Amino acid sequence: MRHSSGIATSIIAIYIALALQASVAPRIAILGVVPDFGLMIVAVLSLFTSRPVATVSGFFTGAFEGALSGVNLTHYVISRTLVGFFGGSASSFGFQPNVAVAALVTAILTVASQLLLFFLAPPSGIGRFLGDTIGTAMYNGVLAIPVYALLRRILATPGS
Amino acid sequence: MKRRRGTDAILLIVLCAIGAMLGRMQSQARDAGRLDAFSSIASRLVLPVSSGLGKGIDATGDFFAGIVRGPALRAEVRRLRAQQAQLSQYTEHVDVLEKEIDDLRRLNNLGRRAGQTRIPADVIGYTPRENRLTISAGSEEGVVAGLAVVCPDGLLGIVSTVAPHTSQVSMLGTANLIIGAMVGRTPPSAGLLQGAGVNSLYIDLNDPKAEVKAGDLVLTSGYSEKIPRGIIIGRVLSVDDVPELGQRRANVFPATNLGSNREVVILK
Numbered sequence: 001m002r003h004s005s006g007i008a009t010s011i012i013a014i015y016i017a018l019a020l021q022a023s024v025a026p027r028i029a030i031l032g033v034v035p036d037f038g039l040m041i042v043a044v045l046s047l048f049t050s051r052p053v054a055t056v057s058g059f060f061t062g063a064f065e066g067a068l069s070g071v072n073l074t075h076y077v078i079s080r081t082l083v084g085f086f087g088g089s090a091s092s093f094g095f096q097p098n099v100a101v102a103a104l105v106t107a108i109l110t111v112a113s114q115l116l117l118f119f120l121a122p123p124s125g126i127g128r129f130l131g132d133t134i135g136t137a138m139y140n141g142v143l144a145i146p147v148y149a150l151l152r153r154i155l156a157t158p159g160s
Numbered sequence: 161m162k163r164r165r166g167t168d169a170i171l172l173i174v175l176c177a178i179g180a181m182l183g184r185m186q187s188q189a190r191d192a193g194r195l196d197a198f199s200s201i202a203s204r205l206v207l208p209v210s211s212g213l214g215k216g217i218d219a220t221g222d223f224f225a226g227i228v229r230g231p232a233l234r235a236e237v238r239r240l241r242a243q244q245a246q247l248s249q250y251t252e253h254v255d256v257l258e259k260e261i262d263d264l265r266r267l268n269n270l271g272r273r274a275g276q277t278r279i280p281a282d283v284i285g286y287t288p289r290e291n292r293l294t295i296s297a298g299s300e301e302g303v304v305a306g307l308a309v310v311c312p313d314g315l316l317g318i319v320s321t322v323a324p325h326t327s328q329v330s331m332l333g334t335a336n337l338i339i340g341a342m343v344g345r346t347p348p349s350a351g352l353l354q355g356a357g358v359n360s361l362y363i364d365l366n367d368p369k370a371e372v373k374a375g376d377l378v379l380t381s382g383y384s385e386k387i388p389r390g391i392i393i394g395r396v397l398s399v400d401d402v403p404e405l406g407q408r409r410a411n412v413f414p415a416t417n418l419g420s421n422r423e424v425v426i427l428k
Contacts, residue, residue, distance in 0.1 A: 015205075015206070015209075018206045018210070019206055019209045019210040019213055020210075020213070021210075021287075022206065022207065022210040022211075022214075022284075022285035022286070022287070022294070023210040023211065023213040023214035023217065023285070024213060024214070024217065025288075026286045026288055027214075027217060029288065032288075034288050034289065051168050052167075052168055052171055055168065055171055055172055055175060056171075056175065059175040059178070059179065062179065063179060063182060063198065063202070064202045064205075064206065066183070066186075067186070067196075067198055067199035067202035067203070068199075068202055068203065068206060068207070068285060068287070068294070069287035069289075069290045069292055070199070070287070070290065070292045070294070070320065070321060070328040070330075071287075071290045071292070072183050072186065072187060073179065073182055073183050073186055073198075073199075074179050074180050074182070074183030074184075075183075076179075077175070077176065077178075077179025077180075077182065077183070078176050078179055078180075081172060081175050081176055081179065082172070085168070085172050088168075123335075123357070125356065125357035125360065128357055132289065
């Protein structure tokens with residue numbers, strides 16, 4: 001994968017995810033559980049890009065998500081930047097990216113990110129927050145499968 | 161390899177520090193009831209596309225719903241037109257009475273009542289987890305922070321930050337949102353309504369012996385310069401006594417379906 005095409009694809013993917021988050025996510029809620037497109041895209045992109053690119057992707061996604069939702073964006077920036085950083089380090093933990101790994105990594109990173117958010121900005125209803133987190137992690141994991149397959153087609157270099 | 165890891169860690173720390181700085185700027189602007197520069201740029205970049213997508217999805221859904229439910233929808237339109245004709249007589253009467261109230265207040269040198277001007281807006285963004293809405297009216301349309309946002313079922317939330325053409329609304333259930341409310345009995349029992357999560361509200365009543373029962377209607381008390389009296393908030397679910405604090409707390413279920421509104425009205 002060429003570095004520049006990776007960055008360009010990341011920018012476009014993050015923009016689409018942010019647009020979908022505000023408009024589509026509430027409309028496809030299942031039992032009150034909404035997906036987090038921003039978090040999902042950062043996790044999936046981190047499997048394709050280098051650690052610095054994944055970290056920066058996480059930063060911008062967090063900053064925009066926080067700004068658009070109107071809550072304190074620091075919490076979003078820190079949680080998403082860390083997702084990008086650790087997702088970008090996945091290969092060093094011995095993960096070989098494939099569809100199943102993408103789903104699993106996305107679900108794990110979603111839970112980790114939301115737990116971080118839990119400690120940075122404790123919500124009022126802990127039980128509900130944890131339930132939503134698990135639901136969102138599963139939803140993100142499922143959505144990561146087609147997104148991973150699409151990004152592999154776009155970003156994979158011939159022979160890789 | 162080690163050096164690269166060190167560089168990546170420094171990048172992570174720098175980005176988190178920038179995030180903290182942006183958050184600080186955002187909080188300062190929010191305290192002043194406006195949107196910070198970064199949030200404003202983010203809104204301008206993303207919301208037009210996001211709003212267009214939402215409208216496209218709704219239009220597609222409405223189109224297919226129209227095909228499937230055509231006859232039922234026509235019958236509903238006829239019924240609503242008949243209801244509207246009846247209501248128009250009632251609203252004319254209310255308008256006359258409201259004008260009389262305003263005249264009497266003017267004669268007694270009392271200020272203007274809140275909620276007399278209605279500013280319509282579309283919902284262009286919804287963040288369920290954060291309990292927030294973004295609406296398509298801002299300072300240019302006369303919106304200021306603290307105004308009540310209502311939908312046909314009742315109070316939806318309060319405007320928290322304002323940009324030139326958009327505003328963010330903290331919806332009922334937001335933890336730090338406190339609204340003057342009353343239980344609609346005779347005499348009414350007033351108190352402060354607070355959020356405890358999505359679809360979860362409670363009102364701490366001023367009178368610990370207030371007669372309140374499950375099913376009672378909860379309305380805005382109007383002891384505010386910006387939120388008018390009598391807007392429906394929800395109904396009492398249960399009543400808890402806190403004897404050590406000498407308090408009576410009523411748990412309230414909101415009347416509005418928080419995520420299903422496309423159009424709202426801001427009361428000024």
